[in-house]
Amino acid sequence: MDTTEIIIPGDTPGIEWRLPVLHFKGSDPHAPRIYIQAALHANELPGTALLHFLCRKLRAAEDAGRIASDITIVPQANPIGAAQSHFGELQGRFDLGSRTNFNRDFPLISLRDRDTLVEDLDRYPATDRLKRQLIHMALGADLVLDLHCDDESLQYAYIDEAFWPEAADLASALSMDALLLSDGESSAFEEAVGFAWKYEVPGEKRSRLPGKLSVTVELRGRRDVYPDMASADADGVFAFLAARGAVRDSAPLGAFTGPAVPLDNIEMIRTPVAGTLLFHRDIGETVAAGDLLATIVARPGMADGETEIRAPQAGLIVTRTSDRLVRRRADLMKIACDEPSTALRKAGTLED
Structure with missing residues (x-):
């Protein structure tokens, strides 16, 4: 060498x-x-x-x-x-x-x-x-x-x-x-x-x-x-x-x-609100459409302080963030799916 x-x-x-x-x-x-x-x-x-x-x-x-x-x-x-x-x-x-x-x-x-x-x-x-x-x-x-x-x-x-x-x-x-x-x-x-x-x-x-x-x-x-x-x-x-x-x-x-999945079939799960992140599912798990993925506690202690995030379609959870305090629109998970995502995103790489 x-x-x-x-x-x-x-x-x-x-x-x-x-x-x-x-x-x-x-x-x-x-x-x-x-x-x-x-x-x-x-x-x-x-x-x-x-x-x-x-x-x-x-x-x-x-x-x-x-x-x-x-x-x-x-x-x-x-x-x-x-x-x-x-x-x-x-x-x-x-x-x-x-x-x-x-x-x-x-x-x-x-x-x-x-x-x-x-x-x-x-x-x-x-x-x-x-x-x-x-x-x-x-x-x-x-x-x-x-x-x-x-x-x-x-x-x-x-x-x-x-x-x-x-x-x-x-x-x-x-x-x-x-x-x-x-x-x-x-x-x-x-x-x-x-x-x-x-x-x-x-x-x-x-x-x-x-x-x-x-x-x-x-x-x-x-x-x-x-x-x-x-x-x-x-x-x-x-x-x-x-x-x-x-x-x-x-x-x-x-x-x-x-699975070998086109990028168009990757669901990029993003947080709709900022707050404390509570995961319900882990990497490597296969989820069905509508499954609860995570809860965001945006207003701790308040009766209406939680926001649920659910799977838009069935797929394999490939990644998730290690952050537990997240900003609005932060990347949360990648889910590899059989069908293309309907979410709008710019062409090219999945993340900045």
């Missing part, structure tokens, strides 16, 4: 950010090239823990001569966000300077323009330099995993329909509970990678991308950072790499049996 470091100058005097990048050199030039990063949202650490254990397995495979692919790993992809502490709490999702989500506004380019991403970097603020260098590395690969987590959550992933059902092997390897299928048209990291592949020939969109994969993996919730979980997830990613020919290993994969 070789280690390099990308240095990102800060936007104020005396500041710079260092981004370690780990490299494993493959022996087969025809094997798929791999790029994996974690903690783009700097306070989402299950992926960082996973990659720590995965690198241990990859070093052993390297010593045994079993690595076929060139593999690039960035265990902590956002040193800028990791330094943002506000009143003692890490703020790793949004850049405090620009108020931009670290996983939005990636450049949407054609693959043939990849090298322009790192030209004249001095023109850009630190956050844009970071984004440009991350996506530049990813576009040198064939299989791209962006490791995130949700708040309280099952194991699931966002997968562009262009990679489905080929990506079922990843879902199987990581024992995912659900897949959310998208059209890949936002500016989030994994969709910007897919965009560059789809529009490799400008003006001509490819609808299928065989042999390619760019995916956001949601590794349960933010507090699910435990050695046994991380080690098991690392085993899963290693098995996926073996199935794709990146490492020489005979670990078999079973079939993915969970």
Whole structure:
């Protein structure tokens, strides 16, 4: 394993950010090239823990001569966000300077323009330099995993329909509970990678991308950072790499049996009022239309102080918030359903 470091100058005097990048050199030039990063949202650490254990397995495979692919790993992809502490709490999702989500506004380019991403970097603020260098590395690969987590959550992933059902092997390897299928048209990291592949020939969109994969993996919730979980997830990613020919290993994969649901079929449950949140249902439960999901105590002690929130249709509860004092219109749950939601929402990602 070789280690390099990308240095990102800060936007104020005396500041710079260092981004370690780990490299494993493959022996087969025809094997798929791999790029994996974690903690783009700097306070989402299950992926960082996973990659720590995965690198241990990859070093052993390297010593045994079993690595076929060139593999690039960035265990902590956002040193800028990791330094943002506000009143003692890490703020790793949004850049405090620009108020931009670290996983939005990636450049949407054609693959043939990849090298322009790192030209004249001095023109850009630190956050844009970071984004440009991350996506530049990813576009040198064939299989791209962006490791995130949700708040309280099952194991699931966002997968562009262009990679489905080929990506079922990843879902199987990581024992995912659900897949959310998208059209890949936002500016989030994994969709910007897919965009560059789809529009490799400008003006001509490819609808299928065989042999390619760019995916956001949601590794349960933010507090699910435990050695046994991380080690098991690392085993899963290693098995996926073996199935794709990146490492020489005979670990078999079973079939993915969970739901694969279009984003249009996700019910984003939001709070109609502010107040104290009382959940009646948990992640992993299947609910029927009309089931009581939660109660909001907006006016404690008053006879009319409660507001009930019920399921708009049947489905699987994939995520829920860890907050218990919620603002009006806060995101409460994601429910994966068989039918499209009737709720109005803007196109693109489910959350800001």
